[in-house]
Amino acid sequence: MAKLNVCLKRIFIFFNLFFAVVGGLILGLGLVGRLFYQRNTAEWENQTSGFTVMFVVGGVTIAISLVGAYGAQREKRIPLIVFLTACFVACFGLLRLAVPAAIYHPMLENDMEGMFRAKLPLNKAPPGVQEVAESIQQTLKCCGLFSYTDWGHDIPNSCLCQDSEDEIEGKCQYVQYQSMLLSFTDPQKLIYKQTCFPVLKFYLSKAMDIFLGVFFGLAALALLGAVISAVLLAQLMKSTVGVPVVFSVSSLPAKRNIWSQPPKYTELYNEPEK
Incomplete structure (x- = not known):
């Protein structure tokens, strides 16, 4: 059997087992997400492609990792070549x-700012946009996209600082x-300053940084x-190169014709292991 560097071999096997675990986590997240969204038919239909991608990525990651670990453990060339090709494609x-x-x-x-400014004023935006804006305000404790005046004179309760x-x-x-009801008064509202x-x-920038860092x-x-x-x-191919083994032939009897003598040596080669 071929001899590989033991330390490098163990690191490589650990590397592949780690990615096999990562692939299993991706499959697990896809399964949990599928069970969660399957309760709502509409949401499930919208998320089908995303879960399919997670299943494919997780399954392929596990398969390639196990192939690489097997190739290193058994010192086989073909699994290592498959793993090498898959790594280059993934990279x-x-x-x-x-x-x-x-x-x-x-x-x-800039694109995000232009998209949000196109929705102003919020008090005249479609109901769906207003619902999303109010949900963001309640979650982040803020009021308006760029100013509380984005709501005109209809500041919603989600802006109130309670x-x-x-x-x-x-x-x-x-x-x-x-x-509109109290036109002769000048009431005040306590709203969020942010x-x-x-x-x-800020959160979008952080998400993009995480995305780029992960990829x-x-x-x-x-x-x-x-x-x-x-x-x-390289180590495997170097250690499995055919090495000639020389066997000497004993001297022949004196009575045999010298021209009929067999060769004095025979070269045998070890076949490279695949």
Whole structure:
């Protein structure tokens, strides 16, 4: 059997087992998501393609990882070649997604701002847009996308600062507004001082950073796996090169014709293991 570097071999096997576990987690998340969304028929139909991608990615990751671990453990060339090819394909695919995203990242904030400004004023936006805006305001404790005036004179209850601790911490402010019912008065509302767009922009930037970090990190790991598998293949092929074994032939009887003598040696080669 071929001899590989024991330390490198163990690192490679651990590397593959780790990715097999990652593939199992992806499959588990896909299964949990499927069971969660399957309760609602409409949502389930919209999420089918996403779960299919998770199942495929998880299954392929497990399969390739096990092939690589088997090839290293049994010191087989073909499984290592399959793993090497899969790593190069995965690295290229990840970079194909991550590089354009990194280039587009600086322009994303401007596009996002333009998309939100197109929805103003919020008090005249479609009901679906207003529901989403109010949900964001309740969750992030903010009012309006760029200003509370985005709601015109119809500031919703989701803008109201109802927590006394937030008021003490200076997160709230009083604003004047006109009321259609109380046209002779000038009432005030205590609303959140923070607007929503800066918070959304911050979380979007963090999400993009995480996305790019994960994709570039996985691409680097795939490249590392390819390099290690290439080194193991080089060691494997070097140790299985045919080595000539020379056997000497004993001297022949004196009476035989010298021209009929067999060769004085025979070369035998060890066949490379596949």
